[in-house]
Structure formats: C-alpha cells, structure tokens
Amino acid sequence: MYRIGFGIDFHQLQEGRDLWIGGVKIPHHKGAVGHSDADVLLHAICDALLGALALGDIGVHFPNTDKAYKNIDSKILLKHCYNLIAEKGYAIINVDSSICLETPKIMKYAPEMISLIAGILQVAVSDISIKATTTEKMGFAGREEGLFAYANVLLQKRS
Numbered sequence: 001m002y003r004i005g006f007g008i009d010f011h012q013l014q015e016g017r018d019l020w021i022g023g024v025k026i027p028h029h030k031g032a033v034g035h036s037d038a039d040v041l042l043h044a045i046c047d048a049l050l051g052a053l054a055l056g057d058i059g060v061h062f063p064n065t066d067k068a069y070k071n072i073d074s075k076i077l078l079k080h081c082y083n084l085i086a087e088k089g090y091a092i093i094n095v096d097s098s099i100c101l102e103t104p105k106i107m108k109y110a111p112e113m114i115s116l117i118a119g120i121l122q123v124a125v126s127d128i129s130i131k132a133t134t135t136e137k138m139g140f141a142g143r144e145e146g147l148f149a150y151a152n153v154l155l156q157k158r159s
C-alpha cells in the first residue's frame with residue numbers, strides 16, 4: 001500500500017538571523033525568521049510525511065506557541081515525524097523537494113543536506129532529491145524578503 005504526501009513552507013528572511021536549510025547552517029547575511037530554527041526545507045518534508053498519512057500539519061504537532069519548540073533544531077522535528085510514520089508501519093520510498101530563494105547559491109550544500117535527511121529518514125542518499133530555483137527576481141523571494149520550499153514523499157506500508 002502506497003501513500004503520497006505533499007508539504008510546503010515559507011519563512012521571512014531578516015538580517016542577523018541564522019540561515020538553516022536542510023539541516024545545514026548556510027553562511028549568509030540574512031537568516032530565516034521563525035519560532036524554531038525556521039528550516040524551510042525540513043518543515044516542508046515534515047508536512048509531506050504528516051500529510052501522507054493524513055496526520056495533520058506541522059503546526060498541529062509543534063505549536064509555535066509552545067516554548068518547548070523555541071529555536072528547536074528542526075532535525076528533531078523531522079525525526080519526530082519519521083517516528084510517527086514508522087510507528088504506523090510505513091517506510092519511505094523517496095523524497096523529492098525544491099527550495100526557492102534568490103540568494104545565496106545553496107546547491108553546494110545539497111550533498112550535506114541529503115546525507116543528513118537520509119540518515120534521519122532511514123533511506124539511501126539516492127532516495128532524497130533536493131533541487132533549488134529562484135523566482136527570477138519576482139515577488140517576495142525575488143526581493144529576498146523570504147524563501148519557500150516544496151516536498152513530496154512516497155510511503156509504502158511494510159509487509
């Protein structure tokens with residue numbers, strides 16, 4: 001039995017914040033704003049995992065009003081989401097994702113992101129895809145006011 005999930009996430013970018021994407025801290029003069037470490041890619045993957053099994057969304061599981069999640073490492077949130085689907089007897093077949101931001105160039109960090117995510121999700125690195133694009137200078141991402149990410153995940157019930 002197969003289940004497909006989709007996730008999307010957005011964050012503002014501001015001076016003086018750290019920029020965490022895919023579990024990796026990326027050197028940049030701006031960082032993402034959020035209650036947690038504001039890792040847009042890991043949040044999109046969390047929502048895809050939850051969505052695949054109709055378990056609600058990341059805001060339900062990790063309310064931004066809960067002090068426990070203040071500045072939390074989103075790898076912990078991803079691990080929690082993985083545990084939820086594993087407890088229900090599902091394994092991940094693959095993850096495909098795209099990150100959209102104007103600057104900086106992030107693809108040189110993709111192998112490190114993929115390795116981290118594959119480790120948390122218990123899959124091979126070849127089962128995790130991370131792509132990056134810009135909005136060709138249009139809109140909030142083009143003005144470097146924010147960034148966003150999409151993720152799809154396919155799950156299979158273990159026999």
Ligand SMILES: [Zn+2]
Nearest residue numbers: 009038040043
């Ligand atoms: Zn987020």
